[in-house]
Amino acid sequence: MTYLRATDPFPLEAADHNKLHEFYARLAAGRLSTTRCTVCERTAWPPRGFCGECAADTFEWVDLPPVGTIHAFTVQDTGLPAGFDGPRVFAIVKVGGHRVFAVVRDADPAAVSIGQRVRLAPLRVADDPKGTPRYLPAFVVDAA
Ligand SMILES: [Zn+2]
Numbered sequence: 001m002t003y004l005r006a007t008d009p010f011p012l013e014a015a016d017h018n019k020l021h022e023f024y025a026r027l028a029a030g031r032l033s034t035t036r037c038t039v040c041e042r043t044a045w046p047p048r049g050f051c052g053e054c055a056a057d058t059f060e061w062v063d064l065p066p067v068g069t070i071h072a073f074t075v076q077d078t079g080l081p082a083g084f085d086g087p088r089v090f091a092i093v094k095v096g097g098h099r100v101f102a103v104v105r106d107a108d109p110a111a112v113s114i115g116q117r118v119r120l121a122p123l124r125v126a127d128d129p130k131g132t133p134r135y136l137p138a139f140v141v142d143a144a
Contacts, residue, residue, distance in 0.1 A: 013134060014128065014130070014132075019049050020048075020049060023047045023061075024134065026061065026063070027122050027135045027136075027137065028122070028133060028135050030066075032063065032064045032095065032100070032120050033061050033062060033064060034047045034061075034062060034064060034096075035047040035048055035060070035061060035062075036060050037051035037053065037054060037059055038056065038058045038059060039054050039056035039058065040056065042054075043062060043096070064095050064100075065095055065096050067117060067119050067142060068093040068094050068096075068100070068120075069095075069117055069118065070092075070093060070112065070113065070115060070116045070118060071091070071092045071094045071099055071114065072114065073089055073091035073112055073114070074090050074091075075089055075090075076089075076090065087109050089107040089109055089112055090102070090103060091103075091104050091112070091118070093118055102137040102138050103136065103137075104118060104138070104139050104140065104141065105121055105139070106140055107140070107141055111141070116141060116142075117141075118139035118140060118141055118142055119141075120137070120138075121138055121139055122135035122136065122137065122138055123135060123138035
C-alpha cells in the first residue's frame with residue numbers, strides 16, 4: 001500500500017525521514033526527552049536539530065523530568081475526531097523549565113486546575129505505515 005504522506009496528521013517520525021526520530025523512540029519507552037546544544041548547552045522545546053540560541057547543529061538527547069505542573073489548560077467538548085472520547089483536556093505543562101503542549105488523559109475537566117501536578121503518560125496513537133507504534137506526549141493527573 002502506498003503511504004499517503006499528505007493525509008498523515010503526524011510528522012514523519014522514522015529515522016529515514018527525521019533526525020529527531022529519537023524523540024519518538026524515547027517517548028515510546030516512557031521518557032519525555034529533548035535536545036541539548038553541545039556548544040552552549042541550552043535545551044530546546046520542542047526538540048531541534050539546530051540551536052536557536054547559537055545556531056550550532058550538534059546536539060545530544062536529555063530526558064525531561066517525568067512530572068510537571070499545569071500552567072494552563074482548555075477543555076474540548078465537541079469536534080473531536082472519530083474515535084476520540086470527549087471531553088478532552090489539553091494543557092500547557094511546565095516540565096524541566098519548558099512548556100509542553102499535551103493531552104491530559106483520563107481527566108475530569110472539573111477537577112483539573114492550574115498548578116496541578118501531572119505525570120508523563122504517553123498516548124498511543126495510530127501506528128505508522130510500517131506498523132510501528134507511535135505516541136504523543138501526554139500526562140495524567142498525579143494522585144501522589
Ligand atoms: Zn547552542
